[in-house]
Amino acid sequence: METGVACCARGTFLPSISSQHSMSLFSPSSISPSFNSKVLKSSSLFGESLRVAPKSSLKVVKSKNSTSVTKCEIGDSLEEFLNKATTDKGLRTLLMSMGEALRTIAFKVRTASCGGTACVNSFGDEQLAVDMLADKLLFEALQYSHFCKYACSEEVPELQDMGGPIEGGFSVAFDPLDGSSIVDTNFTVGTIFGVWPGDKLTGVTGRDQVAAAMGIYGPRTTYVLALKDIPGTHEFLLLDEGKWQHVKDTTEINEGKLFSPGNLRATFDNPEYSKLIDYYVKEKYTLRYTGGMVPDVNQIIVKEKGIFTNVISPTAKAKLRLLFEVAPLGFLVEKAGGHSSDGHQSVLDKVINNLDDRTQVAYGSKNEIIRFEETLYGSSRLKGAVPVGATA
Numbered sequence: 353m354e355t356g357v358a359c360c361a362r363g364t365f366l367p368s369i370s371s372q373h374s375m376s377l378f379s380p381s382s383i384s385p386s387f388n389s390k391v392l393k394s395s396s397l398f399g400e401s402l403r404v405a406p407k408s409s410l411k412v413v414k415s416k417n418s419t420s421v422t423k424c425e426i427g428d429s430l431e432e433f434l435n436k437a438t439t440d441k442g443l444r445t446l447l448m449s450m451g452e453a454l455r456t457i458a459f460k461v462r463t464a465s466c467g468g469t470a471c472v473n474s475f476g477d478e479q480l481a482v483d484m485l486a487d488k489l490l491f492e493a494l495q496y497s498h499f500c501k502y503a504c505s506e507e508v509p510e511l512q513d514m515g516g517p518i519e520g521g522f523s524v525a526f527d528p529l530d531g532s533s534i535v536d537t538n539f540t541v542g543t544i545f546g547v548w549p550g551d552k553l554t555g556v557t558g559r560d561q562v563a564a565a566m567g568i569y570g571p572r573t574t575y576v577l578a579l580k581d582i583p584g585t586h587e588f589l590l591l592d593e594g595k596w597q598h599v600k601d602t603t604e605i606n607e608g609k610l611f612s613p614g615n616l617r618a619t620f621d622n623p624e625y626s627k628l629i630d631y632y633v634k635e636k637y638t639l640r641y642t643g644g645m646v647p648d649v650n651q652i653i654v655k656e657k658g659i660f661t662n663v664i665s666p667t668a669k670a671k672l673r674l675l676f677e678v679a680p681l682g683f684l685v686e687k688a689g690g691h692s693s694d695g696h697q698s699v700l701d702k703v704i705n706n707l708d709d710r711t712q713v714a715y716g717s718k719n720e721i722i723r724f725e726e727t728l729y730g731s732s733r734l735k736g737a738v739p740v741g742a743t744a
Contacts, residue, residue, distance in 0.1 A: 430575065430588050430596035437582045442499035442520055443562060446547065447577065451588075451596055453493035454543060454567035454575055457486045457529070458590060461569045466536035482535055483507065486528035486543060500524055501551045506676045509707050511553065518551045522562065525553055525707075527676045531644030540570030542646030546680035554707065558679030558700035566684065568650055574599075576650060578687035585653055585688035600654070605690035605717045608657025609637040612648040615662045615671070615712075622665035628727045632659075645672070649681050649715055653688045659716035661724065670710040674702060678713050691721040695728050 424436045430451055434444040461482055464471040470481040475488055487507040491514075494500040500514040502523040516522070526545035535541055547563040548556055565577035573590035587600040611632045619626035632639075640658070642648055652658045664670045672678050682692040682699040692699045693714045702711065714724040718734055725732035 424582075424586075424598065426598055426600070428598040430598070433586065433588070433598050437579055440562075442497075442516075442522065443547070443579075446494070446497040446499045446522055446524070447563060447565070449493045449497035450490070450545065450565065451575055453489045455573075455590060455594060455596075456489055457543060457567065458569045458573040460485055460489075461529070461535060461541065464535060471532075471535040481532075483529040483532035486532075490526055490528055490543070490545070494524055502553060504553060504675075504707060506673065511707075521550065523548045523551055523553050525675045525680075527673075530646045530677065531642075534643060539642055539644055540568060540647040541644055542569060542650070543567035544646060544677050544680050546675070546683065553675060554704055557703055558674075558682050559698075561679065561683050564680035564683035564687075566646055566650060566681070568646055570647065574650075576653065576684060578684050583687070585684050587654070602653050602656055602688040604656060605652060605685070605688055606657045607717050607719050608655070609635065610640055610651070610655060610658030611637045612641040612651070612658065612660040613639075614641070614645070614648070614660065615664070615668055618663050618665035618668035620665065621667055622663060624728045625661075625663040625665065628661070628663075628724065631723070631727070645677060645681070649685065652685060652690060652715060656688075657717060659714065659720035659724065661714045662712055663714075663728070664712045670712050672710060672713060674699070674709040674711050675704050675707055678711055679704065681715065682713070685715045690716060691718050691734065693721045693725055695725060697733065 424433045428436070431448060434447055438444060460473045461471075464473045464482045466472075472479050472481055473485055474480075475485050480488070484507060487505055490505065491503060491508070491512065494503045495514045498516055499521050500516045500523070501518050501521040502511045503514050504511050504525055506527045511523075524545055524547050526543065528543055529535075529541055530544055531539065531541035544566055545564065546558070546561045548560055549562050562580045563577060565575060568574045568576065575588040575590070575596055576585060577588070578585040584601045584603040586598060587602070588596040589599045591597055613629055613632070616629070619629055640648070640651060645660075645662075648660050652660060662672055678699050679702075685692055686698070686700060694702060694711050695714075699711065699713055702709075714721060716724070722732040722734045725734070
């Protein structure tokens, strides 16, 4: 008989951000010369030390399995959830700091002024494109956490020293604003990041991540995260008062006729991909594709079904970066009970040799990934006794 732990919530959370409150951040001398020092200047983002939530009361529950599980309740604040989910103070602090950045980016995206070439908003006295603004805010958040050793982004694809420790610290790779080209059309966009232990972002795999997350800026603002040592992928909703509240757990991705086909131009000279798309249409799958990777992958987690594909061809080369996008999203999908594939293996098993490594990818339910691998390459590593077939 299993003894599980169900955590009872209490309502502490971080103070709201004040646009008038600022502080000077420390500037480590070892930062790469290529790093834009404006990232680290004083801003309105981080004004106070993070508060530590009081210890939550615990309620012991019984279940049938033999493995003990810590379950954090719906309704927890982000801080409460992290205090229950991990004993690693550094990881908690880093994820809280990133949550503050996501909250500010959501406001900046929502209030961006969009012209013919870019959507801009203010950062101090500067007018910046929103993707560059998001980049600056995230670097600042990581330095403020004091637990990030190195960070890099799609905008600054070189390791930047954030001043944190190697032992007990982390390295973070992020896409600051995935889908920034569709901000002006008011589509959902988002932030993606992955967290690796220590000081390595190359020579590692996605499976080495200790956490990964998305910030989704749409009709609702959500923070979707997963931690290596606890089951599930967890959604937090940004409330009006600025608090992140735990609203959903996903632990299983089921079969269902929902598809999001990226890079359709590859069907012109990739007949196997064309055949796969024809199958979805013939079988009357529902098309749910926005052109933004974050909302398209997030819907698999929220709806708990479906398939996302982005396939290459001789003339349509891979654009998605393994470090900044594919591996963190793969971590979120697999922790949610789904699967990922580059056609031959889980994307979490691909070694990141260079910061700019790129790959094709599919995310979805088990049977959809089997179909993806079999259609493109003739066999699937996941093939078992369960028959392949989606249900409406």
